[in-house]
Amino acid sequence: MNNMLWLSAGLFLIALFTSKNRTRTRKSALIGAVFIFIYMLLSIFYIVSNYFTGEGINDAVIFHLRYGLEGSGFGDYYLIIFAVIGLLIASLAFSIFYYRLVKNDIFEHYHTLKHGISIVAFTLSLVLHPTLRFFGESLLNIIGIENPLSLQYSFSDYYKTPSLAAISENHPNLVYIFAESFEDTYFDETIFPSLVTDLRPIREQSTSFTQIKQAWGTSWTIAGMTSVMCGLPLVTPSTNADSPQGNSMSKMSTFYSGAVCMSDMLHKEGYKLIYRSGSPLEFAGVDKLYKTHQFDDIKGIKELKPLLQNASYQTPWGLYDDTLFEIAMNDFKKNSKSKQKFAMFLSTMDTHHPYGHVSKSCKTQQYKDGSNSMLNAVACSDELIAKFIKQIGESAYGKNTIIVVASDHLAMHNMAIDELMKGERRNQFMIIDPRLSHGDKIEKAGSTLDISATLLPFLGYKADIGLSRNLLSDEPSLMEEFNNIDKLLNAWSKEISRFWEFPKIEQDLVLDASKNSLQIGTTVYKFPILFRLSENLEVSPFFEVKLKFFETAKLFGYLHDYHANDAFLWVDKCARINALDPENNVSTKNKYCFALGKLGGTITKGALNAQKKFGLDVLNQTLDLSYDEANATQRRENLMKLNEK
Secondary structure: OOHHHHHHHHHHHHHHHHHOOOOOOHHHHHHHHHHHHHHHHHHHHHHHHHHHHOOOOOHHHHHHHHHOOOOOOHHHHHHHHHHHHHHHHHHHHHHHHHHHOOOOOOOOOOOHHHHHHHHHHHHHHHHOOHHHHHHHHHHHHHOOOOOHHHHHOOHHHHOEEEEEEEOOOOOOEEEEEEEOOOOHHHHOOOOOOOOOOOHHHHHHOOEEEOOEEOOOOOOOHHHHHHHHHHOOOOOOHHHEOOEOOOOOOOOOOOOOOOOOOHHHHHHHOOOEEEEEEOOOOOHHHHHHHHHHOOOOEEEOHHHHHHHOOOOOOEEOOEEOHHHHHHHHHHHHHHHHHOOOOEEEEEEOOOOOOOOOOOOOOOOOOOOOOOOOHHHHHHHHHHHHHHHHHHHHHHOOOHHHEEEEEEEOOOOOOOOOHHHHOOOOOOEOEEEEOOOOOOOEEEOOOEEHHHHHHHHHHHHOEEEEEEOOOOOOOOOOOHHHHOOOHHHHHHHOHHHHHHHHOOOEOOOOEEEEOOOOEEEEOOEEEEOOEEEEEOOOOEEEEEOOEOOOOOOOEOHHHHHHOOOOOOEEEEEEEHHHHHOOOOOOOOOOOOOEEEEEEEOOOOEEEEEOOOEEEEOHHHHHHHHOOOOOHHHHHHHHHHHHHHHHO
């Protein structure tokens, strides 16, 4: 647990002890109770985040809160869900108890010194709280304060414009296995004796990389995939001033559309791109990542479920791995028979935190006495992955296939976390090339950012791609070059977030009522949607986010915070749009209406019953509208009334 949290908690206890029975009025007691409840909420949020990440609140937590939790294996977390509910109730009860401690006797002896100590201690407990510190640092990014590191080391000096050049006439097929949380530490015999037995001899015959550390922005599944594909950490667009949204991206139609990734390059070289996953494709925008970057054939549990003999044979996270590998083997054979080159990427699920799940077909159903469910799952996964590799190698197509086994990220909090923490935590990364007669162990420090530039030469290409470096070359990786790589990547977050490439309006903007969508060029957004329009018609999109166990963030809440002179386009339910100007209502017979204008200026409203186009002339006129702060204030009050409903 973060040392700052312990220090903050100690100061919080001092504040409670010195304030007990010493509030003079009901008002001061109420203020104290509210602040106590806020402190408890901040602490619960941190503790729960730390349970999942092992490192407190990080970008993985924020990404999933913004993107949504659809597809999560909530069945594995019922205990933590009940615990959180219990803590929330206890926090509320404690705050009420504190409030009721107030003394009505204003002549009661009052200790000024203790009162001062209480205020100072509580203030410091908040200032030092790791939750507030994290959001404070994020706020600096949002308001555009430059990180000194980004000024010292320019992102453009280290980012390599993607390019690909053939270095061989032989371009084999690729099978890439994202082994869920199956980090290199599980191979450590001093910690996990005889746990990984089937993959060990395979690794010894492969080109294996033993120092793949975890970099900032790569520590969860979609982020790990993004780092491998694009040579970039995953930065959400709401962490920078140029795109100030702070909510879900689940309605984005593209994912890092400004980046050129490994799959984009392979597609141009004639490779067919295939993705198979046992989990829902919608989870965290996985489908959008692969669709944006030229994958031809993408299937998750919904698409693969009809192939199951037993539809109930699945985990809370999706398909068991034995099912996935059986389907993948059939796909491998089918695609190998064609003359087209292909690259197939798989995502396993059995070793997903917190408990892991053991496929029924595994001969090894348990590790040691079987008391640790996660280690049972690792032992099973070791067997299944090794079996799949051998099946490919023994097939008629094995000699023309490169196989990669790599963890998507380090394991998060699971049943084996205490043992894992005893080791040198590293990601797994091995390349199995049938053309090589012996294995090679590479101890050069790198991260998952370096995988694409390292892998592509095995496919017959030399590549420059983002922040990726070939770990088999003499060029230093960023992990080697910088001791503070995480801080540096964080400092570059503003530049990296631009790869989301929010579009500039350069032609008609189209609202389509039949498809509930808004289109700018080739980019499509689903209703409801809120756009802030910049002076050159670049858009910053805001979306509603629906999270299980959390309240939905409504668009009018974001619009409420706009400046009077901010031009916007808002598409939402007609009743909400009408709140901007209740005296000029639009018919609510239609599901969606639009509002175009400025919060402090003229606003044009209308119902969407067919296709509606806004030309550049209309949008530019909107930017030139005059405004009045009084109008904006009134409209903010109207929007607040919506929130009360």
